Amino acid sequence: MLNTSTIRTKATLRLSTVAGLLVILALGMLAARMPHIFREFRANPPDAFSDFNNYLYAFTTVLNQPFDASLIYDRDGLFAFLHAMGSQHIGVDSFYAYPPQFALLFSRLALFAPLTAKAIWVLASIALCATGVVLVVKMAYRGNKPGVAVLLVAIALLSRPLLDDVYWGQSNELLFFLLAATFFLIERGNRYLAGLFLALAVVLKVTPLAVAGLLLLRREWRTVIATIGFSIIITAFTVSQLGFRVLWHYLTSDMSRLNNQNMSIGGAPFNNSVRGALQTVMGNVGMPVSATTLAITSLVFAAATCLLAAYLVFRRHEDRRIDYALAGATMLVASPMLESVHLVVALIPLLILFGTAFEHHSRRVSALGPRTEILLGALAVVLLMFAPRLVTYTIAILIIYGLCVARYFPPSIGLRRNVGRPFA
16 A cells, blocks of 8 residues: 555656656747747847738728728738838738638727737737636646646647747637637536637637537537527627628638638648648659649548547547547648647647546546557647648647547446556
C-alpha cells in the first residue's frame, strides 16, 4: 500500500515537472520570436496585425455607409483603403470574407485610430483566448492533479497557430472562446446561454454550423433552439441596419466567390485541408490534379467524415466531452479551406483528449492503447508547435480527428481487466 502511494507521488511529481518545463519552453519560444516581430512592426506600423486591416475596412464601410454595405466585399475599395493607411501588405490574400454580421457587430472599432483599434482587438482577443483556455481546461480534466492542468495550459501555449493568430490580428481566438464557452455552459447545464455563444459563432464565422448540427444529433434541444433563435435575432438586427440586399448577395454570390478566391491561392501549407494537402503532394510528385478533381475529392472526404461523426454523436459517447471534441475536430477536418490560424480551435479537442486520458489513467478508454494514444497526441502537439511545413498541419488535424473517433470504440470489459495501469 505504501509502495503504491509512493509510486503515485513520484509519478505526480514527474508530471508536474514535465508540465513546468513545457511552460518554460513555450515562454522561451515566444521570447525568442518577439524581437523579430517587433522589428517587423516598427519597420511599417500600418502592416502590424495586417489581417485586421481587412476587418477595419469592413468596419469603416459599415459605419460610414450602412446603406451601401455591399462595398465591404469590393476589392477595389479595400485596396484604396489599404493604400490610404500606408499598408504594404496588399496581395491576393487581401479581402474581407466574413458575413455582414461580423462587420456590423464590431463596426464601432472604426471610431478609433487604426493602431488603437488594433490594440483593442488584439488585447481583447488574447483575454478571450485565455478565458477560453481556462474553460476548456476546467471541462477537460476533473481530476485532482494540478500538474495535469498545467500540462494542458502548456499545450495551449505551445500552439503556433495561436501565436500566428495574434500576429496577424485574426479572429480565431474569438471563435475558440465562443465554442469553448458553448461546451462549458452545456456541461454546466446552462444550455440557453450556451445557445447564445454558439449563435454568435455561427453568424460571425458560418463554419460552426457543423457544431450546431452535431449538437442537434446529440439531442441538445435547448441549446439548438436557443442557437436558432439568437441567430435569427442577430441576423434580423443586421438586416434592419444594413438592408436585406447585402446579406442575400453575400449568401448567394460573395461567399462562394470569396471561398473560391481563397482556395485558388494554393495548397498546403497555406491551405492545410485534405484538399490543400492533396494539391501540394500531387504537384510535388509531378502529377498535378485538376480543380474539379480536388473539389470532388474534398467533397467526398468531407461527406465521409461528417457522416461518421454524425453517426457517432447520434449514438452518444458516455462522456459528453468526447462528443464536443469530435464536433470541433469535424468542423476543421471537413473544411475545404484550412489556414494555419484556423487550427487555434483544434485546441478544444486536443485538450479534451489529453485531459480525459489523464483523468481515466487507470483504464483504457480508446480503441488505441493508452501509450499509443498519448504518443499520437504528443505528435500532434509537436507538429503544431512550429510553422506548417508541407502537410504537417494536415497530419496534425487528421491525428486529432482519428483520436476522437477511436474514443468511441473502447475495448470490451474483459479486455480492460487485463490491461494494467498504463500511466500515472
